[in-house]
Every structure is written in C-alpha cells, then in structure tokens.
Amino acid sequence: MEETILKKYIQAGKIAKEVLEYGKSLVKEGASVLEIAEAIEKKIFALGGKPAFPVNIGINETAAHFSPTISDKTTIKPDDYVKLDLGVHIDGFIADTAITASPAGKDRLMECSEKMLEVALPLFVPGAKISEIGETIEGIAKEFGFNPVRNLTGHGLKQYDLHAGTNVFNVKNSSGKKLEEGEAYAVEPFCTAGAGLVKDSGPSLIFMWLADKPLRQMEARKILELAKTEYARLPFAKRWLEKKFPQLKLNLALNELTRTGALHAFLQLKEVSGKPVAQSEHTVIVAEKPVVTTR
Numbered sequence: 001m002e003e004t005i006l007k008k009y010i011q012a013g014k015i016a017k018e019v020l021e022y023g024k025s026l027v028k029e030g031a032s033v034l035e036i037a038e039a040i041e042k043k044i045f046a047l048g049g050k051p052a053f054p055v056n057i058g059i060n061e062t063a064a065h066f067s068p069t070i071s072d073k074t075t076i077k078p079d080d081y082v083k084l085d086l087g088v089h090i091d092g093f094i095a096d097t098a099i100t101a102s103p104a105g106k107d108r109l110m111e112c113s114e115k116m117l118e119v120a121l122p123l124f125v126p127g128a129k130i131s132e133i134g135e136t137i138e139g140i141a142k143e144f145g146f147n148p149v150r151n152l153t154g155h156g157l158k159q160y161d162l163h164a165g166t167n168v169f170n171v172k173n174s175s176g177k178k179l180e181e182g183e184a185y186a187v188e189p190f191c192t193a194g195a196g197l198v199k200d201s202g203p204s205l206i207f208m209w210l211a212d213k214p215l216r217q218m219e220a221r222k223i224l225e226l227a228k229t230e231y232a233r234l235p236f237a238k239r240w241l242e243k244k245f246p247q248l249k250l251n252l253a254l255n256e257l258t259r260t261g262a263l264h265a266f267l268q269l270k271e272v273s274g275k276p277v278a279q280s281e282h283t284v285i286v287a288e289k290p291v292v293t294t295r
C-alpha cells in the first residue's frame, strides 16, 4: 500500500476510535438515541473526518442498519445492548468500527463479540484464508455458549467503497479467498443467544446511490445528485435529508428513487429469535504485522 494512502486509513482510524469512545460515554439510561447519533456525526466532522455512513445504533435484537429519523423518540433503557457502529473516511479511505455498550455494564455476550474480534485480528496476514478465519471466529462464540450471526459478515474496504467484494464470514465457510498484503478489511463478529440469523425488517432509514435513472420528481433528482456529490456514493441517512426536504415530498422522492433502482434502500436487520445481539468491529490492513487502524 502506498504511504499516502496508508496515512489516510490511519488518520480515519484515529478519528473513528476517538469518536467511538466519545459515543460510548453517551450511552446512559434515558439518553436519546437521536441525540447520540447527532453528537457522534458532529464529532466526526469536528475532528476533520467525514462520515463513511450514518452512525448505526442497533438496540438489542436490531443488529444493523438502524439510524434514527429526526422524529425518533427512543431512549436507552437500563439493560439495553446498544451497538454503536460508525464509519469515518478521509478522501474515501474508510475506518469502520463498532462496540456494544449498556448502562448495565459489560456482560458475557459483549465479552464474546470482543473476544471473537480480538482473536480474528492477528490472523489478517498475507496468505491467510477467509475460510479458516471464519472457523476460528465461530469457535470462540461456541466456547462462550453463543451463536455467531451467520448471515452478517465483515467486508473488504476500498476507496469510497464500503463493501468491496470479499466478505469476512464469522462462521466456517468454503471461501477460497486468501488475504493479500495491503488489503483493508472491516472485521465485525456478531454473537447472540438466539438462532444466529438476522432477517430484513422495515422501514429503510439508510440509502445509497446505485445508478443514474430518469426521474420524474424534482426532489428525487436533487437527492440523487446529493447521493453522488455530498454523500460520495456512500450510504446516507434519511435523517440527513429530513433537514433539507419537507417530509411528504421526501417520502415520495425516496419511493421513486428506490422503485426505479436509482438508490439502494438498506433494510434494518433483526435477529430472528428476537434475542439481543452483540457486535464488535475494527478495521485492519493486511500485513505480516496486521495494522488495526481503529484501535
């Protein structure tokens, strides 16, 4: 990897780490999820980064893709498992990191996802097999007596590309992929006492540019332009648009944009058994001594 690119990955990681620590300090009983999300994203800008995606705040069985709207009234309850998952980019070079926190403090489920991640990271050396890494991560969850979430994976990272091809499975798998020096990955094990499977749940709160399409509504055309410019073809929050467009016109525009295939709408992902899910995530660059940018 070029030195200038590595520097950007490391700078993004440093900001992401600091913001995540700050975010964790906000997870308190009674705290507003909306206020936490806004504070986290504001902090990313204040430290000189840009959000690589809207902060995801998944509570309990919600594993991923929840980011509050401006009218969200959710507050943190004492025993909630609160997953904070945030991304920072510098010129498109992304740091993706997550923790699970609770006003009740750390428990075995949180320890499990932390251990799954901790054991996986040193394996990101050139030539390592994705199949073996998944098997190792799964083994830790089983040792704890939990299940990994088998249809959630880590992912390759490239410039302005949050999900760049290769998946990093958290279970035994038949991938033939071997890691190469300089590749960047987000490694994110999830574990649960439930079935270990998430299902799609509405509504969509996060969107991303997919293709240029002819659009009828003026607001839809403006949003597609924002998706490519301000949001750099990375995922963005409905909440960000709620500050720019009236609600009714926004909803109609988002309908047209998703119906025509101009935008991808991320569905919320919830554990099928309704059991809480814990997640831990770091970004790592493959090397003989793996570089964890977010730690």
Ligand code: MN
Pocket: 085, 086, 096, 097, 098, 186, 188, 281
């Ligand atoms: Mn993430």
Ligand code: MN
Pocket: 096, 154, 155, 186, 188, 281
């Ligand atoms: Mn990720």
